[in-house]
Amino acid sequence: MTDKNRPGAAAAATGDTTENPGYRPLYKQVRDIITRRLAEGEWLPGAMLPSEQELARSLAVSQGTVRKALDAMAAENLIERRQGRGTFVSRQDDERVLFHFFRLRGDDGSHVFPESDVLGVTVDMPEEDEARILGISGTDGGIIRIRRTRSLGGRPVIVETLTLPAARFPGLDERDSLPNNLYVLFANEYGVSIARASERLKAVAADAHSAEILELAPGAPLLAIERVAYSIAGEPVEWRVSLCRTDMLSYASELR
Amino acid sequence: MTDKNRPGAAAAATGDTTENPGYRPLYKQVRDIITRRLAEGEWLPGAMLPSEQELARSLAVSQGTVRKALDAMAAENLIERRQGRGTFVSRQDDERVLFHFFRLRGDDGSHVFPESDVLGVTVDMPEEDEARILGISGTDGGIIRIRRTRSLGGRPVIVETLTLPAARFPGLDERDSLPNNLYVLFANEYGVSIARASERLKAVAADAHSAEILELAPGAPLLAIERVAYSIAGEPVEWRVSLCRTDMLSYASELR
DNA sequence: AAGTGGTCTAGACCACTCA
DNA sequence: GAGTGGTCTAGACCACTTT
Numbered sequence: 001m002t003d004k005n006r007p008g009a010a011a012a013a014t015g016d017t018t019e020n021p022g023y024r025p026l027y028k029q030v031r032d033i034i035t036r037r038l039a040e041g042e043w044l045p046g047a048m049l050p051s052e053q054e055l056a057r058s059l060a061v062s063q064g065t066v067r068k069a070l071d072a073m074a075a076e077n078l079i080e081r082r083q084g085r086g087t088f089v090s091r092q093d094d095e096r097v098l099f100h101f102f103r104l105r106g107d108d109g110s111h112v113f114p115e116s117d118v119l120g121v122t123v124d125m126p127e128e129d130e131a132r133i134l135g136i137s138g139t140d141g142g143i144i145r146i147r148r149t150r151s152l153g154g155r156p157v158i159v160e161t162l163t164l165p166a167a168r169f170p171g172l173d174e175r176d177s178l179p180n181n182l183y184v185l186f187a188n189e190y191g192v193s194i195a196r197a198s199e200r201l202k203a204v205a206a207d208a209h210s211a212e213i214l215e216l217a218p219g220a221p222l223l224a225i226e227r228v229a230y231s232i233a234g235e236p237v238e239w240r241v242s243l244c245r246t247d248m249l250s251y252a253s254e255l256r
Numbered sequence: 257m258t259d260k261n262r263p264g265a266a267a268a269a270t271g272d273t274t275e276n277p278g279y280r281p282l283y284k285q286v287r288d289i290i291t292r293r294l295a296e297g298e299w300l301p302g303a304m305l306p307s308e309q310e311l312a313r314s315l316a317v318s319q320g321t322v323r324k325a326l327d328a329m330a331a332e333n334l335i336e337r338r339q340g341r342g343t344f345v346s347r348q349d350d351e352r353v354l355f356h357f358f359r360l361r362g363d364d365g366s367h368v369f370p371e372s373d374v375l376g377v378t379v380d381m382p383e384e385d386e387a388r389i390l391g392i393s394g395t396d397g398g399i400i401r402i403r404r405t406r407s408l409g410g411r412p413v414i415v416e417t418l419t420l421p422a423a424r425f426p427g428l429d430e431r432d433s434l435p436n437n438l439y440v441l442f443a444n445e446y447g448v449s450i451a452r453a454s455e456r457l458k459a460v461a462a463d464a465h466s467a468e469i470l471e472l473a474p475g476a477p478l479l480a481i482e483r484v485a486y487s488i489a490g491e492p493v494e495w496r497v498s499l500c501r502t503d504m505l506s507y508a509s510e511l512r
Numbered sequence: 513a514a515g516t517g518g519t520c521t522a523g524a525c526c527a528c529t530c531a
Numbered sequence: 532g533a534g535t536g537g538t539c540t541a542g543a544c545c546a547c548t549t550t
Contacts, residue, residue: 025537026538061539064539065538065540067517067518070517081517081518082548083517084518084546085517085548086548100511101511105456196510197511198509199509200361201457201479201506201508202502203459203460203477203478221460221461221478222477223459226506249458250456252454252457253454253457254452254453254455255357255359256453279546281519307535307536308535309535319521320519321519321521324520339529339536339537340529340530340534340536341534341535342534
């Protein structure tokens with residue numbers, strides 16, 4: 001960070017769009033550096049980052065530049081800043097994060113916590129669509145499929161299939177039990193933090209199997225939620241298809 | 257803005273949460289002032305705001321403080337900033353805004369423009385739920401209901417009912433025709449700009465009437481989207497319930 | 513009292529747009 | 532070349548948390 005605004009500064013893959021070459025603001029370079037160190041596990045979830053002053057000194061930039069970089073990372077939910085305390089790596093079990101990635105609400109808007117029951121875990125070679133979505137090429141190994149239901153008050157309301165790249169989660173298929181919140185497991189046991197997800201929703205008719213699990217008549221309307229979740233580094237690490245009965249629940253979306 | 261950080265500065269209703277009293281940052285006060293002037297129509301959609309220098313001078317704060325206020329407003333999609341050109345009031349017909357409030361996509365992710373056909377416009381006194389959602393009290397007058405379908409390639413894919421507070425949109429019920437994009441009409445003819453919306457989604461079975469319009473069998477699964485849209489000032493100005501067949505479409509949601 | 517992030521200022525310079 | 536927003540710096544002070 002000695003020569004300012006050097007024209008050849010690499011435009012790393014950071015999700016920025018329509019970036020012109022030849023110029024990359026210092027604070028974005030700083031953001032990329034800190035994000036990379038974060039993705040590499042230098043600071044674990046919940047840990048405190050060095051203070052702005054320290055980071056500024058070690059990166060040889062002004063405190064204001066570090067501040068702008070950290071503010072950008074906080075806007076991406078990678079870190080949390082607390083006045084008087086410090087800057088901390090976001091935790092997947094934080095309530096704010098938890099409900100950010102789980103958009104189903106009670107009809108009165110209340111938060112709900114469905115309990116999960118695993119139906120089965122299998123390891124296999126990916127189908128074509130699975131390989132494409134998870135970015136797996138021929139030699140990258142197999143995938144783990146998890147089938148589970150999620151229940152509210154003993155009533156099954158969701159049946160879902162998760163597809164994970166096995167290389168990322170070694171031994172996951174042999175665990176005795178899986179927690180309710182898989183993202184906490186991903187973060188704590190495999191160093192994979194989910195930063196964002198992209199969802200597509202449809203209304204579908206229940207097939208015979210799902211209908212039986214959800215205690216519905218075949219053909220009943222279900223909300224199908226298809227999710228691809230991405231790590232901090234921006235790689236797809238989970239493909240999840242959920243079928244939900246929405247007579248007592250609804251999916252909340254804020255447009256702003 | 258003469259006495260800095262005066263403790264008693266009013267904490268206006270700006271959507272900020274858990275605000276402690278007795279202190280309100282200058283840049284938030286500036287943001288509120290400019291947002292209020294914007295909501296009052298001082299600058300129309302597409303118009304250019306005064307430059308940062310001018311605003312800073314007229315408000316007797318530093319340029320950096322104005323910048324932070326404008327950056328916050330840009331993050332709320334109220335304004336758009338373009339380097340070298342200026343700061344402009346967001347337009348509802350801007351492509352970015354248009355698809356921000358319309359989340360249905362083709363199955364390949366493509367943007368899609370359904371054509372609307374109005375089935376009927378009526379003026380009435382609000383039902384209890386309509387009055388509650390739109391914040392209409394007894395003497396505030398009636399509501400306008402618009403029923404319409406939206407079609408892709410001649411095939412109806414959405415049937416929806418919109419409920420509007422009549423006081424906000426005088427004469428809307430007597431117009432010869434209504435445009436495809438109502439939010440442009442709201443902004444240009446009634447000075448009502450939509451700043452944000454809150455949606456709830458469910459999967460439902462098609463009733464006989466909707467099924468006939470959408471050329472489906474009764475009981476077919478439909479995506480029900482219930483939206484409340486809010487003006488810049490934060491008041492609810494539209495309640496919309498859409499029933500969509502999603503065999504060729506899906507609802508896109510980005511979680512980040 | 514010490515340390516953290518948050519605000520505010522003032523000034524210099526850069527990138528971009530347009531006349 | 533003039534005017535705009537964007538970046539970067541340096542320093543002062545404020546609010547908040549912890550010791």
